Amino acid sequence: MAEHSNFNDYLRGIVQNLPDSPGIYQYLNKEGVIIYVGKAKNLKRRVYSYFSKEHEPGKTRVLVSKIADIRYIVVKTEEDALLLENNLIKKYKPRYNVLLKDDKTYPSICVTNEYFPRVIRTRKIVRNGSTYFGPYSHIPTMNALLDLIKRLYPLRTCHLALTPENVAAGKFQVCLEYHIKNCKAPCIGLQSHEEYMANIAQVKEILKGNTREIAAALMDEMQALAAELRFEDAQRVKEKYELIEAYRSRSEVVSAVLHNIDVFSIAEDGDSAYINYLHITNGCVNQAFTFEYKRRMDETKEDLLAMGIVEMRERYKSRSREIIVPFELDLELAGVTFTIPQRGDKKTLLDLSLLNVKQYKVDRLKQAEKLNPEQKSVRLMREIQEQLHLPKLPMLIESFDNSNISGTDAVAACVVFRKAKPSKADYRKYNIKTVVGPDDYASMQEVVRRRYSRAVEEGTPLPDLIITDGGKGQMEVVRQVIEDELHLSIPIAGLAKDNRHRTSELLYGFPPVTIGVKQGTPLFHLLERIQDEVHRFAITFHRDKRSKRQVASALDTVKGIGEKRKTALLKAFKSVARIRKASVEELAAVVGEKAAQSLKQALTEDATGQSEATD
Incomplete structure (x- = not known):
C-alpha cells in the first residue's frame, strides 16, 4: 500500500514508536x-492509517498534507481517551475537529450559597459554592419548576445579607412579601434556620427530579398531623401534596420505575448534526438539552453521537448506569449498559x-433560512437529490405538460425552476405541429425532441432533472426521446395525481x-408547485390559442377589417x-367611421343569426 507523500522520516519515526495502547493523538x-485531536483504541494502528494510503480529495487529504508533528498521550481505557479528547478539543479548538455549536447560553436554576439561600434563575455560572440545576433549553419547563417551588415553599427573594449576626441584631424589617404570605420572614427570626434549610433540601430534591419521595414524605406528614387532630396543619400539607402530584402527573412521561437513565438521539442535515440529551429520574425528564455539532472532517453519525454522550455526561455530571440510544455504538463506558x-x-x-x-433541527433551519433565504432552496434540492439518488444537485429542473380539446388547438408547455424557484423568463410554449388528433404521448415526444435537439445544437445547458406531468407512460415516452434518440443522460421523474386531481406521488x-x-x-409543496405551475401555464396557453381562433373567425369575415385593424x-x-x-363611436375611435359602421x-347580424339559430 502506497504511503502518503507527506510521510517523511521524522513522522515515520514517531509513528513506528507509537504504543499499541488506547490514547490521544495530536497533529501539529x-x-x-494543534490542528487536530483524535482518540484511538490502538494509537499506532490509528495514526498510521492516515499515512498508509492516498486519501480522496477533500478535508482528510488537506489535513494530512499539513501535519508537521505528532504528539500523543497514553491512557488506560477507551473511556479515558474519550474524556481527554473532549477536553482537549474544547481547550485548543483545533481547526479540523468537530465544532460544538453551543453559542446560546440557556438559563439554569441556582440555589445560592447563603445562610438563607435563594432559588433564582441565572445564565451565569459562578463557582462560589452555589448549586446549579440545568441548563434548561426548554424555558417553560424551568418556569413550571420555579412556579411549583414558589407555591410549595415561601422562600425569600430579597438580596439582604441575612447572616445570623445581622438577624440577631434586628437590622431588618418585614416587607410586602411577608404580608402577602410569599415569605415567612426569616429576616426577623419568624422562621428558623432549621425549618428554612429543610425546605431548601426538599427544593433540591425536586430539582433533581425526586418528586416521588417528596410526595410520599408529604403524605406521611399529612397523615401524622391528622392523627394528632391538627386538621388545619394537615390541610396545608395536603395542598402541597396535591400541587406536587399535579406537577408529577404532567411531567412524568413513562413508568416511574425507570430511574436514572440517559437518553440520546441524533438528526443530521448536511455538515450539521443535532444531538438531544434527556436525563430521566423516576419516570420524569429531569434534564433536557439539544446542541449542534459542525462537521470538519468525515465523521460518521456514530462518531458524533459518541462525542455527544461524553460531552453531556461530563457537563451534567451524569452517573447513569443505562444509556438509551437509537443505534449500536462502538463505545464502552465502565459500568454502563447501552440499550436500543x-x-x-x-x-x-x-x-x-x-x-x-x-x-430543534427544524427550528435551527428556520433561523438559518431567515438569515440566508438561499439555504432553503439548497435544502430542498438536496432532499430531491437524496430521494432520487441524483448525481448532483438539481439546480435546473424542467417540467412538461400538454393541453388540447379532442385534439384541437393542441399545445404543450415547459416551465423551468432554477434553484427550486420558478424562472419565468425561461418558460416556453409549443404549438403541436406533427401530431394529428388527441395523442398526448406523441405530443410530449414532439416537444421534448424539439427542445433538447435545439439545446444540443446551440450548446445551451441541459436540465439536471426532467419532471413529466403524468405517470409511467409519460416518463417512458420522454425516456425514448432523451436516451434512445438523442443519447442524453438526464434523470426523468413523473408526478402523478389522484382522482381528485391532487399531487399524489413521485415516480422515478x-x-x-x-x-x-x-x-x-416543504419538499412535497415544491413538487406540488411545479406540477400546478406547468399545468397552469399549459392551460392558459391553450385557452389563449382557442380564444384567438374564435376571435379570428368572428372578425375575419368583416369587410374592411384586416390584420392591423x-x-x-x-x-x-x-x-x-x-x-x-361597443358603440359605433367607440369602434370608430379605433378603426375609423366607415369600418366601424x-x-x-x-x-349585429351575426349575433341575430346566432339568436335565431338558438331559438
Missing part, C-alpha cells in the same frame, strides 16, 4: 499549532428524544417506482364580446 502544523429499545416505555423515551431533536427510475414524499412537507381592436377591447357591446352591422 509547521507553526506548532424496540418497544415499551424505553422506546417511548427514545421517541420523545427523537421528537425533540427533530424539532425505469421501471418507475414510487418515491415516498410526506404530504405537507383586428389587432388594434383586440388590443383596445380585449375580446369579441366587448367589441359587440361595417363592423357594427356585421356583428
Whole structure:
C-alpha cells in the first residue's frame, strides 16, 4: 500500500514508536499549532492509517498534507481517551475537529450559597459554592419548576445579607412579601434556620427530579398531623401534596420505575448534526438539552453521537448506569449498559428524544433560512437529490405538460425552476405541429425532441432533472426521446395525481417506482408547485390559442377589417364580446367611421343569426 507523500522520516519515526495502547493523538502544523485531536483504541494502528494510503480529495487529504508533528498521550481505557479528547478539543479548538455549536447560553436554576439561600434563575455560572440545576433549553419547563417551588415553599427573594449576626441584631424589617404570605420572614427570626434549610433540601430534591419521595414524605406528614387532630396543619400539607402530584402527573412521561437513565438521539442535515440529551429520574425528564455539532472532517453519525454522550455526561455530571440510544455504538463506558429499545416505555423515551431533536433541527433551519433565504432552496434540492439518488444537485429542473380539446388547438408547455424557484423568463410554449388528433404521448415526444435537439445544437445547458406531468407512460415516452434518440443522460421523474386531481406521488427510475414524499412537507409543496405551475401555464396557453381562433373567425369575415385593424381592436377591447357591446363611436375611435359602421352591422347580424339559430 502506497504511503502518503507527506510521510517523511521524522513522522515515520514517531509513528513506528507509537504504543499499541488506547490514547490521544495530536497533529501539529509547521507553526506548532494543534490542528487536530483524535482518540484511538490502538494509537499506532490509528495514526498510521492516515499515512498508509492516498486519501480522496477533500478535508482528510488537506489535513494530512499539513501535519508537521505528532504528539500523543497514553491512557488506560477507551473511556479515558474519550474524556481527554473532549477536553482537549474544547481547550485548543483545533481547526479540523468537530465544532460544538453551543453559542446560546440557556438559563439554569441556582440555589445560592447563603445562610438563607435563594432559588433564582441565572445564565451565569459562578463557582462560589452555589448549586446549579440545568441548563434548561426548554424555558417553560424551568418556569413550571420555579412556579411549583414558589407555591410549595415561601422562600425569600430579597438580596439582604441575612447572616445570623445581622438577624440577631434586628437590622431588618418585614416587607410586602411577608404580608402577602410569599415569605415567612426569616429576616426577623419568624422562621428558623432549621425549618428554612429543610425546605431548601426538599427544593433540591425536586430539582433533581425526586418528586416521588417528596410526595410520599408529604403524605406521611399529612397523615401524622391528622392523627394528632391538627386538621388545619394537615390541610396545608395536603395542598402541597396535591400541587406536587399535579406537577408529577404532567411531567412524568413513562413508568416511574425507570430511574436514572440517559437518553440520546441524533438528526443530521448536511455538515450539521443535532444531538438531544434527556436525563430521566423516576419516570420524569429531569434534564433536557439539544446542541449542534459542525462537521470538519468525515465523521460518521456514530462518531458524533459518541462525542455527544461524553460531552453531556461530563457537563451534567451524569452517573447513569443505562444509556438509551437509537443505534449500536462502538463505545464502552465502565459500568454502563447501552440499550436500543424496540418497544415499551424505553422506546417511548427514545421517541420523545427523537421528537425533540427533530424539532430543534427544524427550528435551527428556520433561523438559518431567515438569515440566508438561499439555504432553503439548497435544502430542498438536496432532499430531491437524496430521494432520487441524483448525481448532483438539481439546480435546473424542467417540467412538461400538454393541453388540447379532442385534439384541437393542441399545445404543450415547459416551465423551468432554477434553484427550486420558478424562472419565468425561461418558460416556453409549443404549438403541436406533427401530431394529428388527441395523442398526448406523441405530443410530449414532439416537444421534448424539439427542445433538447435545439439545446444540443446551440450548446445551451441541459436540465439536471426532467419532471413529466403524468405517470409511467409519460416518463417512458420522454425516456425514448432523451436516451434512445438523442443519447442524453438526464434523470426523468413523473408526478402523478389522484382522482381528485391532487399531487399524489413521485415516480422515478425505469421501471418507475414510487418515491415516498410526506404530504405537507416543504419538499412535497415544491413538487406540488411545479406540477400546478406547468399545468397552469399549459392551460392558459391553450385557452389563449382557442380564444384567438374564435376571435379570428368572428372578425375575419368583416369587410374592411384586416390584420392591423383586428389587432388594434383586440388590443383596445380585449375580446369579441366587448367589441359587440361597443358603440359605433367607440369602434370608430379605433378603426375609423366607415369600418366601424361595417363592423357594427356585421356583428349585429351575426349575433341575430346566432339568436335565431338558438331559438
